[in-house]
Amino acid sequence: MIARATSPSTILRISLSVITLAVVVAVGFIGRRLATQEIDALVPDVPPTAGLVARGEYLSRAADCAACHTRPGGTPFAGGVAFKLPFGTLYSTNITADRDTGIGQWSDDDFVRALHRGVAKDGRNLYPAFPYTSYTAMTRDDAVAIKAYLFSLAAMHAPDTPNQLPFPFNQRWTLTFWKWLFLDEHRALGHCGECHSPRNILMGMSTSKAYAGAEVSGWYAYNLTSDRASGLGEWTDAQLQRFLSTGYAEERGPAAGPMAEVVENSTRYLTPEDIQAMVIYLRGLPAQSSGYKIQAAAPLASTDSRGRRLFVQACTGCHLLDGEGRQSPWAALRGDRSTRESSGTNVVQVLIQGSQIETRQGSMFMHSFTAGYSDDELAAIGNFVIGQFGRRQGTITPEQIRAQNASTAH
Ligand code: HEC
Ligand code: HEC
Numbered sequence: 511m512i513a514r515a516t517s518p519s520t521i522l523r524i525s526l527s528v529i530t531l532a533v534v535v536a537v538g539f540i541g542r543r544l545a546t547q548e549i550d551a552l553v554p555d556v557p558p559t560a561g562l563v564a565r566g567e568y569l570s571r572a573a574d575c576a577a578c579h580t581r582p583g584g585t586p587f588a589g590g591v592a593f594k595l596p597f598g599t600l601y602s603t604n605i606t607a608d609r610d611t612g613i614g615q616w617s618d619d620d621f622v623r624a625l626h627r628g629v630a631k632d633g634r635n636l637y638p639a640f641p642y643t644s645y646t647a648m649t650r651d652d653a654v655a656i657k658a659y660l661f662s663l664a665a666m667h668a669p670d671t672p673n674q675l676p677f678p679f680n681q682r683w684t685l686t687f688w689k690w691l692f693l694d695e696h697r698a699l700g701h702c703g704e705c706h707s708p709r710n711i712l713m714g715m716s717t718s719k720a721y722a723g724a725e726v727s728g729w730y731a732y733n734l735t736s737d738r739a740s741g742l743g744e745w746t747d748a749q750l751q752r753f754l755s756t757g758y759a760e761e762r763g764p765a766a767g768p769m770a771e772v773v774e775n776s777t778r779y780l781t782p783e784d785i786q787a788m789v790i791y792l793r794g795l796p797a798q799s800s801g802y803k804i805q806a807a808a809p810l811a812s813t814d815s816r817g818r819r820l821f822v823q824a825c826t827g828c829h830l831l832d833g834e835g836r837q838s839p840w841a842a843l844r845g846d847r848s849t850r851e852s853s854g855t856n857v858v859q860v861l862i863q864g865s866q867i868e869t870r871q872g873s874m875f876m877h878s879f880t881a882g883y884s885d886d887e888l889a890a891i892g893n894f895v896i897g898q899f900g901r902r903q904g905t906i907t908p909e910q911i912r913a914q915n916a917s918t919a920h
């Protein structure tokens with residue numbers, strides 16, 4: 511045993527890993543210097559005009575900056591939103607114009623560099639949870655307009671929440687490698703992929719499965735490619751436009767959970783031309799099947815009377831039994847993708863968390879049902895919904911409700 515521990519092959523392995531580590535460290539430092547040296551020649555700040563601020567407001571909505579930099583009920587852009595990653599928790603930062611805790615002292619150059627290269631004013635590499643890889647193709651003028659808009663708002667004193675990341679993930683210089691691997695200069699405003707593309711182990715978005723669907727905070731962000739079985743292949747252009755600009759589409763149901771937030775904070779403000787451009791872009795995505803297949807519709811063997819009774823009691827006040835919404839089209843469930851998944855991931859999420867969306871017609875709201883119903887009852891309701899509206903056999907179990915509930919509870 512002892513002999514094996516000091517055998518030549520062990521020593522070789524140890525020295526190899528020491529050498530690898532040394533090379534990694536050295537290259538990391540070189541990479542860091544490269545990244546920090548790439549500051550463009552100094553360009554003086556552009557004076558903010560009302561026009562610039564208005565364009566910046568539009569662009570910041572298109573890019574959905576507020577979604578990640580505003581805590582629920584908190585001051586817009588003051589940061590502090592937690593991002594749970596497989597290896598720790600990262601917090602978004604204060605990007606209001608506060609001089610001490612925000613970005614009040616940043617020049618246009620500093621700001622552009624953060625968006626294009628993921629490097630902060632003080633040279634820190636930013637974690638890719640901040641989707642700068644999606645912003646690399648944004649023009650300097652657009653970035654400067656966003657900064658002008660942020661600086662036109664009230665500055666908020668809000669110190670950053672320290673990240674909880676273990677070694678080596680707390681080492682910002684290691685991010686240089688990540689950037690070499692994943693910083694793709696040819697994408698812009700593509701934050702849709704932040705949720706709809708799977709991430710590989712290094713936190714980069716998987717390019718081979720881009721937009722093929724992924725899990726995000728317990729919800730499933732569906733396949734956006736033109737695959738007919740699991741993607742948007744069967745959607746009409748008009749349905750897509752309606753969904754992105756209002757948060758629901760006839761025969762497709764509402765945008766719930768994180769997607770409701772995207773519509774509320776971002777896409778509903780886009781001009782019809784920009785929505786149209788987004789639809790054309792989505793249409794151009796080559797079909798990819800996701801592992802998350804929709805089962806074929808099947809006649810149901812039994813009608814679940816308990817699930818039906820509970821649904822009538824708890825849900826028909828807003829969702830009628832025929833799949834039309836009672837008060838508003840946002841509650842229409844006919845054709846809703848989530849009801850066509852036997853596994854019911856998003857149906858369970860909406861039962862646990864509720865969902866809401868701010869619209870031009872007012873706030874559309876569904877509360878959580880965990881308080882009044884047992885896990886067993888929720889499973890029965892969920893399976894009834896899948897059978898009634900999705901024509902599939904639901905497989906939701908009380909254990910699944912408990913597991914999804916535990917992983918969303920903080
Ligand atoms: C998907 C979530 C997400 C979106 C969308 C997002 N950010 Fe961030 N942002 C973050 C996170 C997380 C950090 C902190 C990264 C770190 O600490 O390394 C961050 C950091 C930053 C920083 C660095 C601030 C500092 O103090 O170092 C700036 C500037 C910034 N974001 C601006 C923006 C702008 C402008 C937009 C819209 C164009 C935007 N962000 C959209 C999550 C996001
Ligand atoms: C914060 C994560 C997130 C972001 C960012 C995001 N989505 Fe989604 N998206 C989701 C989730 C989760 C769902 C499922 C919603 C549901 O259950 O109703 C979804 C659903 C959709 C659907 C409906 C798909 C179907 O089969 O029913 C479309 C279309 C869509 N998203 C388009 C987009 C586009 C376009 C963008 C970029 C502008 C985008 N999403 C950005 C999370 C996100």
Ligand code: HEC
Nearest residue numbers: 764765766770824825828840848856865866867874875876
């Ligand atoms: C107070 C009205 C109201 C009640 C009661 C209500 N809902 Fe909802 N529900 C809504 C609205 C509004 C939406 C759309 C939310 C959005 O777009 O953010 C929705 C969305 C949904 C969705 C779509 C989820 C998705 O991923 O697309 C499902 C499924 C659902 N509800 C099921 C139920 C069930 C089951 C019950 C009873 C236990 C119920 N709802 C009770 C108003 C309600």
